[in-house]
Each structure stands twice: as structure tokens, then as C-alpha cells.
Amino acid sequence: MDRRRIKPVEALSLHVPEPLVRPGDKPDFSHVDIPEPGKARRPPENCTAMDIRDLARGVVRVLDGNRAVGEWAQDTDLDTCVKGLRAMIKVRAYDERMLLAQRQGKTSFYMQCKGEEAIAVGQRLALQPGDMCFPTYRQQGLLIAQDYPLLEMICQIFSNSHDTLRGRQLPVLYSSKEYGFFSLSGNLGTQFVQAVGWAMASAIEGNDRIASGWIGEGSTAESDFHSALVFASVYKPPVILNVVNNQWAISSFQGVSGGESITFAERAHGYGIPSLRVDGNDFLAVYAVSRWAEQRARANLGPTLIEWLTYRVGPHSTSDDPSQYRPKEESEAWPLGHPIERLKNYLIAQGRWSEEQHEQTVAELQQEVLDATRKAETYGTLDDGPMPSATDMFEGVYKEMPDHLKRQRQKLGV
Amino acid sequence: MARMNMIEAIRDAMDTAMGVDKRVVVFGEDVGYYGGVFRCTQGLQKKYGKSRVFDTPINESGIIGVAIGMAAYGLRPVAEIQFADYVYPGYDQIVSEAARLRHRSAGDFSAPLVVRMPCGGGIHGGQTHSQSPEALFTHVAGLKTVIPSNPSDAKGMLIAAIEDDDPVIYFEPKRLYNGPFDGHHDQPLTSWRNHPLGEVPDGHHRVALGEAxxxxxxxxxxxxxxxxxxxxxxxxxxxxxxxxxxxxxxxxxxxxxxxxxxxxxxxxxxxxxxxxxxxxxxxxxxxxxxxxxxxxxxxxxxxxxxxxxxxxxxxxxxxxxxxxxxxxxxxxxxxxxxxxxxx
Missing domain, CATH: 3.40.50.920 (Rossmann fold)
Incomplete structure (x- = not known):
């Protein structure tokens, strides 16, 4: 007798995830379940992963139109909001100018973070000087939120004579130890586990500094993501593990990275790491949850994984054309709106901001970016030079140049 | 001077380095309480504590990855890969990250770490416990790759590697751990006790990397x-x-x-x-x-x-x-x- 409760199919078939819509279709985010703002509870910092299991499926949201609501609303004061808004406007102005510079041929490549500005800016404002971020290429907000000199960023983009990285790195792969911004690799996922190692070192040394690791939802598929979580789970170092889920990894929707069956935040449960899913376009939610995780880390309570729900409004990079794989209007349909608009409306409603002030700030920061760009141009651009010298290529491979590199440099005649 | 085999010399090097420099930390699979499958770290956890000598999960990309983070922080990690044959999951971290960090950040960050790996065959280890993958590392700009052949050098070169400001891949020919094996596998192995290079200088003994x-x-x-x-x-x-x-x-x-x-x-x-x-x-x-x-x-x-x-x-x-x-x-x-x- 056949005791099977379910019949075998005649032929097996492979499940290949496919987004609901493609170019020409009407955008559809019906599969993204967005709970009401203010509903998510704010658990005590010493909770376990199991205590807050529900928060990895829900969405922490604070902004409800013009109001801040719920248990997470108290964490963010208006001064921080104004600071955050200014930084986000500056990030946007910077991105727009650099995209233009790329189109003008002043550099080879650029990556903007349009629509994701609140995440890096909000988290950096929640961290302390001396904390170290291990960013991906879409966290320029970590630098700009600290007023890192725009001129230096632009010189790096232009690979010019004043590029502090001496022309060695692709544009946007900045490095600044001083500003707690770890050298960007350009490989995906590799740095998530390094953030864990950095945090372990801080704990080994008995320091009070913490690390913040960054990864996109696409790169959570890399084995380094698992390595990072298993080490974070074992040694419980002071680290915030940020997963920026912007829905798209170049042309692959988040289902290709495993997002169909489980949220990225829920992956932390297998490791016993407390995790939350948060509205990444809500500056108040970003700041509040980052502060919560930061306080946990500094109280030696260990790692926190945060999935930031957001949408990549622009192309992956200047080499990408999203109209080939997703509806043009999709970003407009994204249910969590745009972070700058939402924070601006909130501050206006609070009487701390106005349309005029906003316009004036945008103009002022656009001018600041333009001035820095013009100044950077006097130090050269990729198409027009002057560029870092050819000898720079041979330096810094090792602390002291070994003989074989000296011979190769001589062969090139530089 | 003390008479040592290669295992004792390697352990003595880590002991010496840990004694003078608090930044030196040692970790890998089974290296903590047990002291390593080849016993190279025996007694170090007891002497220096669990936060400086510890066991890791079986995850080579994690071992190298956290070592890079620690080195960038300012520690001097010495990571053990149990067999060189197991290093490949950590290869990306070595090649794309440790080797290039100094260059790509123009000296802003560096990765002064040591990856210790027993290599070579002659122990009936089959294809997964016998490999000599040194050329996979010499091919990579930014790495130093060294292989000692005796206890005295093993100590001196490991201390030099730990003190080096660049990432060093340190191979340990495991067939030499207990004696100067000369390939005559059908004859009894002579001991390092009777070999001049089994005499290992005490304390801070350093053999410069790059001298034959x-x-x-x-x-x-x-x-x-x-x-x-x-x-x-x-x-x-x-x-x-x-x-x-x-x-x-x-x-x-x-x-x-x-x-x-x-x-x-x-x-x-x-x-x-x-x-x-x-x-x-x-x-x-x-x-x-x-x-x-x-x-x-x-x-x-x-x-x-x-x-x-x-x-x-x-x-x-x-x-x-x-x-x-x-x-x-x-x-x-x-x-x-x-x-x-x-x-």
C-alpha cells in the first residue's frame, strides 16, 4: 500500500524566482507587507534573539505623515533630525554633481545612493567618534554626515593629483581611518566579517569602541555573510550588522538572494543574533534603532543585525540601465516614500523647518558641492589629468618596496 | 640555546612574541584548549588567557576575515589554518583583502597578520593533507611567503613574520616537524636533537625575511x-x-x-x-x-x-x-x- 500522503509529480521542476513585474508592467509591491507606523515595540537592550523574533518580520516605523509615533519616537530629538536632513540634502547634491561629472567624462564611474540617504546618515549620527564602519559603496552618507571634506571625496572620484588614494582605487571606494570609514574593497561581502574581527579586537583589548558592518541584501548570499554571523554569534563582539535591502542587486530582485521565503533579518535567528527589520526611508526609525543597537554593543550585549527596508531609486552604477529589467515607475510606487521628503515634511510640521529654509539649504549645499568640484578640477580629472604618477603604482604594495618591484619600476622607466 | 624540534620552535616563537607584545593574538581550529592538532600552540592559552589564544569555528574565510579586521584595528593576529589544504575558503580574504589593503588605502589601513599553515606530504595524508600551495600566494602582489626548513629558522622567521608590517603566509613543512626528513622514507627518521639547526637561540631570535x-x-x-x-x-x-x-x-x-x-x-x-x-x-x-x-x-x-x-x-x-x-x-x-x- 502506498503510504505517501502527497503524490510525486511526473517530472520534477526547478523553482527560479521571478519578480512580479518587468518593464512595461504596472509596479506592484503588494507582496511587501508594510505595517502601520508606531506599532513595533521597543524592547529592552538586553533582549535575546528569540525575545524579539517578531521584529524581524515586522517593520519598525516612526514617521506617520507629519508625526512621530510609537515607542521608538522618543529616541530622536529635533536637532538630530535637522542635522540629518542637512547631511541627506548634501549627499543628494553630491550624488547629482558626481553623476554629471561622470557624464562629462571627468571620471569613469559613479554610484549614487538616491533613496537610501537616511540609512548611512542616520546610523553615523548614532555612532561615536572612534567607531569603525565597514561600508559598501552606497554609504557615502557615513562620510558626509561627519562633514568629511567634499574636496577629498571628489579628488578620489577624479583620480587626480590630489587623490589621497593616489589613483589606485575605482571611484567611490574611499578610505578614511580618521573618520571611521574602512577602506572599501569593491568585492562584495568580504568586509562584513572584517567588521566582526575589528569588533572582536576592540573587545580583546578592553576598549569601548564598536564596529558597524554593511552589506547589501544581494551579497548576503556570499559565504562571508555566514562567516560574519557565525563569528558574531560565537564571540558576541560589539558590532552592528547592517543589511541594506534596496530590493535590487544590479538586475536581480531580492528573491534571487533568498528573500522570497524569509526576511533578511530573520536569517540572524539561526545564529541567535537579535535582529530587526526597519523602514530605512524613515530617518527617525533609522536613528532610533541604530542607537538601540549601538547601546547594546557598548554595553557588551553583543551583535545586532538590522535589515533596512529601502529601494534603490537609481541604477546600480553609471554602467547600469534598470529600464531593461524593472518598470520605470517602480521607484515612485515604492510604499515607503523618499527619506528626504519625509523628514522635511516632519520637521516643517514640528515648526523646525520651512519650504524656504529647505530651498535655501538645497541651493547652499549645491553651491558648496559645486565649489568643491571646481576646486577639485584644478587638481585634475581622469580625462584631462594631472593624474597620480606612474611610480605611485609600485609604492605601498609592501611597507618597504622589495627588490623585484624596484626592478619592475626601473623597467617601466619611472 | 635550547634543543627543540620544529613544533617546539614554532611554539617558542609565538610564546616569545606574545610575551613582549600584547597585541599578538593566536587563534584557529583546535588551537586553544587542545593546543592545535600538531601541538604548536600547546600551553599558550593557559599562559596568555582565552581572549588571546582561542578556538575558532571551522570557517577559514571567517578566520582570515576576522584576522584582517583585527590587524586593521591594530592587533597582530597569528591565524592557524589546520592544513594548507584547507586554506582555499579563506583565499579570497587573503588575495582580495589582506594583500591589497595597504595599497588600495594608500597606507591608511594595513593588515599585519600571519597565516600559519602546515604543508607538504610524506605523512600518508592523501590529497587533502599534503599539498604545497605556495605558488598560489607568491603570485599575489602584497603578500610575503616564507617556508622554514629547520627549528632555528622556524622560530626566527615566525618572530620576523609576526613583527612584519605586511601579511605573511608562513608554511610549515609538516614532515620536518620531528626531524630533518631527507626523503629516505624507508629509513628511520633522525631527530632534530642531533642536528645543529635543532639548536634554537633563546628569547628574541629573528631571521630576516628575504635572505637565503x-x-x-x-x-x-x-x-x-x-x-x-x-x-x-x-x-x-x-x-x-x-x-x-x-x-x-x-x-x-x-x-x-x-x-x-x-x-x-x-x-x-x-x-x-x-x-x-x-x-x-x-x-x-x-x-x-x-x-x-x-x-x-x-x-x-x-x-x-x-x-x-x-x-x-x-x-x-x-x-x-x-x-x-x-x-x-x-x-x-x-x-x-x-x-x-x-x-
Whole structure:
């Protein structure tokens, strides 16, 4: 007798995830379940992963139109909001100018973070000087939120004579130890586990500094993501593990990275790491949850994984054309709106901001970016030079140049 | 001075380094409480505490990845990969991250870490416990790759590696741990206790990375070797009754090209031997350098004696291993070679 409760199919078939819509279709985010703002509870910092299991499926949201609501609303004061808004406007102005510079041929490549500005800016404002971020290429907000000199960023983009990285790195792969911004690799996922190692070192040394690791939802598929979580789970170092889920990894929707069956935040449960899913376009939610995780880390309570729900409004990079794989209007349909608009409306409603002030700030920061760009141009651009010298290529491979590199440099005649 | 085998010398190096520098931390699979499967870290956790000597999950990309984060922070991590054969999951972290961090950040960050790995065969380890993947690391800009051949160097080079400001891949020929194995697998192994290089200087003993050592001297031929093959070469020379320069390279990157060129120009003949596979092995690089720098002094073609281009076999281990008989045959061939005979 056949005791099977379910019949075998005649032929097996492979499940290949496919987004609901493609170019020409009407955008559809019906599969993204967005709970009401203010509903998510704010658990005590010493909770376990199991205590807050529900928060990895829900969405922490604070902004409800013009109001801040719920248990997470108290964490963010208006001064921080104004600071955050200014930084986000500056990030946007910077991105727009650099995209233009790329189109003008002043550099080879650029990556903007349009629509994701609140995440890096909000988290950096929640961290302390001396904390170290291990960013991906879409966290320029970590630098700009600290007023890192725009001129230096632009010189790096232009690979010019004043590029502090001496022309060695692709544009946007900045490095600044001083500003707690770890050298960007350009490989995906590799740095998530390094953030864990950095945090372990801080704990080994008995320091009070913490690390913040960054990864996109696409790169959570890399084995380094698992390595990072298993080490974070074992040694419980002071680290915030940020997963920026912007829905798209170049042309692959988040289902290709495993997002169909489980949220990225829920992956932390297998490791016993407390995790939350948060509205990444809500500056108040970003700041509040980052502060919560930061306080946990500094109280030696260990790692926190945060999935930031957001949408990549622009192309992956200047080499990408999203109209080939997703509806043009999709970003407009994204249910969590745009972070700058939402924070601006909130501050206006609070009487701390106005349309005029906003316009004036945008103009002022656009001018600041333009001035820095013009100044950077006097130090050269990729198409027009002057560029870092050819000898720079041979330096810094090792602390002291070994003989074989000296011979190769001589062969090139530089 | 103390008499030590290679395991004791490696342990003594870490002990010495940890004693003088609080930044030195040691970790890897089974290295903590147990002291490592080869016992290289035995007693270190008890002496220096669990936060400086600890066990890790079985995850090589994680081991190297956290080591990079720690090194960037300012510690001096010494990571053990249990067998060199297991390093590949961590290879991306070494190649794409540790090796390039200084260059890509223009010195803003660096990764002064040591990756220790037992390598080589001759222990019936089969294909997953016998490999010599040094050429996979010498091919990568930004790494130093070293292989000691005796206890004294093992200590001195490991201390130098830990103190080095660049990432160092430190290979430990495991067949040498307990004695200077010369390839005569059917004869009893002699002990380091009776070997001059089993005498290990006390305290802070440092052997500079990038200096080769002449283990025997003679005008007939130059043998370029490292690791286990140093002892195989010495046996071959002794058994042939010839006078040869046996140059123990010790460090592959940086390489002591000057010592190589000096010797080959003197002897005019060169045999290169290593345990790793032949094609694209480090011997190919050595051979190219010798012809580039010594061509007009060469009296015979260079020969290479290496492992075959096969996975390291289990039962056929001694057919694979480049032992003294194969080395002697090659030396004889190079010594006998003359233009007239070749024509």
C-alpha cells in the first residue's frame, strides 16, 4: 500500500524566482507587507534573539505623515533630525554633481545612493567618534554626515593629483581611518566579517569602541555573510550588522538572494543574533534603532543585525540601465516614500523647518558641492589629468618596496 | 640555546612574541584548549588567557576575515589554518583583502597578520593533507611567503613574520616537524636533537625575511630548494659525492635573487626542486629568473624536480614525492650535459 500522503509529480521542476513585474508592467509591491507606523515595540537592550523574533518580520516605523509615533519616537530629538536632513540634502547634491561629472567624462564611474540617504546618515549620527564602519559603496552618507571634506571625496572620484588614494582605487571606494570609514574593497561581502574581527579586537583589548558592518541584501548570499554571523554569534563582539535591502542587486530582485521565503533579518535567528527589520526611508526609525543597537554593543550585549527596508531609486552604477529589467515607475510606487521628503515634511510640521529654509539649504549645499568640484578640477580629472604618477603604482604594495618591484619600476622607466 | 624540534620552535616563537607584545593574538581550529592538532600552540592559552589564544569555528574565510579586521584595528593576529589544504575558503580574504589593503588605502589601513599553515606530504595524508600551495600566494602582489626548513629558522622567521608590517603566509613543512626528513622514507627518521639547526637561540631570535641560506657549498652545481627539499637535496649531494651549493631559499617573496645569481654564476649549472606540482609552480619563476640573470653563465639547461601535476596521492605517495633518487638523476643529467652530447 502506498503510504505517501502527497503524490510525486511526473517530472520534477526547478523553482527560479521571478519578480512580479518587468518593464512595461504596472509596479506592484503588494507582496511587501508594510505595517502601520508606531506599532513595533521597543524592547529592552538586553533582549535575546528569540525575545524579539517578531521584529524581524515586522517593520519598525516612526514617521506617520507629519508625526512621530510609537515607542521608538522618543529616541530622536529635533536637532538630530535637522542635522540629518542637512547631511541627506548634501549627499543628494553630491550624488547629482558626481553623476554629471561622470557624464562629462571627468571620471569613469559613479554610484549614487538616491533613496537610501537616511540609512548611512542616520546610523553615523548614532555612532561615536572612534567607531569603525565597514561600508559598501552606497554609504557615502557615513562620510558626509561627519562633514568629511567634499574636496577629498571628489579628488578620489577624479583620480587626480590630489587623490589621497593616489589613483589606485575605482571611484567611490574611499578610505578614511580618521573618520571611521574602512577602506572599501569593491568585492562584495568580504568586509562584513572584517567588521566582526575589528569588533572582536576592540573587545580583546578592553576598549569601548564598536564596529558597524554593511552589506547589501544581494551579497548576503556570499559565504562571508555566514562567516560574519557565525563569528558574531560565537564571540558576541560589539558590532552592528547592517543589511541594506534596496530590493535590487544590479538586475536581480531580492528573491534571487533568498528573500522570497524569509526576511533578511530573520536569517540572524539561526545564529541567535537579535535582529530587526526597519523602514530605512524613515530617518527617525533609522536613528532610533541604530542607537538601540549601538547601546547594546557598548554595553557588551553583543551583535545586532538590522535589515533596512529601502529601494534603490537609481541604477546600480553609471554602467547600469534598470529600464531593461524593472518598470520605470517602480521607484515612485515604492510604499515607503523618499527619506528626504519625509523628514522635511516632519520637521516643517514640528515648526523646525520651512519650504524656504529647505530651498535655501538645497541651493547652499549645491553651491558648496559645486565649489568643491571646481576646486577639485584644478587638481585634475581622469580625462584631462594631472593624474597620480606612474611610480605611485609600485609604492605601498609592501611597507618597504622589495627588490623585484624596484626592478619592475626601473623597467617601466619611472 | 635550547634543543627543540620544529613544533617546539614554532611554539617558542609565538610564546616569545606574545610575551613582549600584547597585541599578538593566536587563534584557529583546535588551537586553544587542545593546543592545535600538531601541538604548536600547546600551553599558550593557559599562559596568555582565552581572549588571546582561542578556538575558532571551522570557517577559514571567517578566520582570515576576522584576522584582517583585527590587524586593521591594530592587533597582530597569528591565524592557524589546520592544513594548507584547507586554506582555499579563506583565499579570497587573503588575495582580495589582506594583500591589497595597504595599497588600495594608500597606507591608511594595513593588515599585519600571519597565516600559519602546515604543508607538504610524506605523512600518508592523501590529497587533502599534503599539498604545497605556495605558488598560489607568491603570485599575489602584497603578500610575503616564507617556508622554514629547520627549528632555528622556524622560530626566527615566525618572530620576523609576526613583527612584519605586511601579511605573511608562513608554511610549515609538516614532515620536518620531528626531524630533518631527507626523503629516505624507508629509513628511520633522525631527530632534530642531533642536528645543529635543532639548536634554537633563546628569547628574541629573528631571521630576516628575504635572505637565503647556503646549506652546503661547492662549485659543481647549484640546487635551489626550500622546506623539506633542502634535506632531500643535501642527501642527494652527499650520496653523489659531489660539491654543490645547496641554497635554502627560506623566503620566496621577498626572494634573495642576489644569492641565487651569485651561486649559479659560480657553478653554471642549476637544478630546482620543490614538492608542489610542476606547472606554474614556484620553480618556473626561479627557472625564468635564472635564465634572465645567468644565461651566459649557464653550461646546461636548468632542470626541475617536483611533484607531478596530479593530486597528491595516498598509496602512491612515494612515487609522487620528489625524493633523493629523482633528484640525483636530475643532478647527474645536468652535470653530464654538454653541448656536444646534446647535439
Amino acid at each position: 641560506a647556503l646549506r652546503s657549498e661547492g662549485d659543481d652545481i647549484t640546487l635551489l630548494v626550500y622546506g623539506t627539499l633542502v634535506h632531500v637535496a643535501l642527501a642527494a649531494v652527499r650520496e653523489l659525492g659531489i660539491a654543490a651549493d645547496v641554497l635554502d631559499l627560506r623566503s620566496l617573496i621577498p626572494l634573495d635573487l642576489e644569492a641565487i645569481v651569485r651561486s649559479v654564476k659560480k657553478t653554471g649549472r642549476c637544478v630546482i626542486a620543490h614538492e608542489a606540482t610542476l606547472t606554474s609552480g614556484f620553480g618556473a619563476e626561479l627557472s625564468a629568473l635564472v635564465q634572465e640573470h645567468c644565461f651566459w653563465h649557464l653550461e646546461a639547461p636548468i632542470e626541475r624536480v617536483t611533484g607531478w601535476d596530479t593530486p597528491y596521492p595516498h598509496a602512491q605517495e612515494w612515487y609522487y614525492f620528489p625524493g633523493p633518487e629523482r633528484l640525483k638523476k636530475a643532478i647527474r643529467h645536468v652535470l653530464d650535459a654538454t653541448p656536444a652530447k646534446q647535439s
